[in-house]
Amino acid sequence: EIVMTQSPATLSVSPGERATLSCRASQSVRSTLAWYQQKPGQAPRLLIYGASTRATGIPARFSGSGSGTEFTLTISSLQSEDFAVYYCLQFNNWPYTFGQGTKLEIK
């Protein structure tokens, strides 16, 4: 099973600033990596798939990069609605595995 490790566990950022979230895979997952956002009481929302492709309707301030084992989600200018938990997901090998999540909180 591929282990996905996200860092940091919690990130405190002020609105309007940039946030950078990291995800590392225990072995190469090529570009089969997705990023999800989840708010309390809601289902996860797909932001990025294929490591860098924004899902339909996702604002341009969200961007993804990386391949192989190292991936980054960048939110260029944080809006109030962006404070949530973010998960990376590898779908290269079964079982698909999520990272443990990064909580993005208001500084």
Next chain:
Amino acid sequence: EVQLVESGGGLVKPGGSLRLSCAASGFSFSNAWMSWVRQAPGKGLEWVGRIKSKTDGGTTDYDAAVRGRFTISRDDSKTTLYLQMNSLKTDDTAVYYCMTFLPVVGSAYWGQGALVTVSS
């Protein structure tokens, strides 16, 4: 509009069984790979299993934690996905989501979730 609506959640005793349903609409269900993902209270996301479309073989895959106890099936005529859960354990307590990724649309769709509580 794509919709996924789960039902069948509830309270069950350890060792018991429960079947979840996920009614789908707004997309070509028969061509879609469907999955179940769960989230224990206050915890992260865990992929439970998936079922491929019949044109891709209709096969299923499960996470090791549920293999042999859970069964995913689909009824394309009713556009409904199922999760049969047997020999339930307290560790299976979670919100269970059905979901699908539609590459043509470039997005993933999730249901609202069904809470399953395993407790004596």
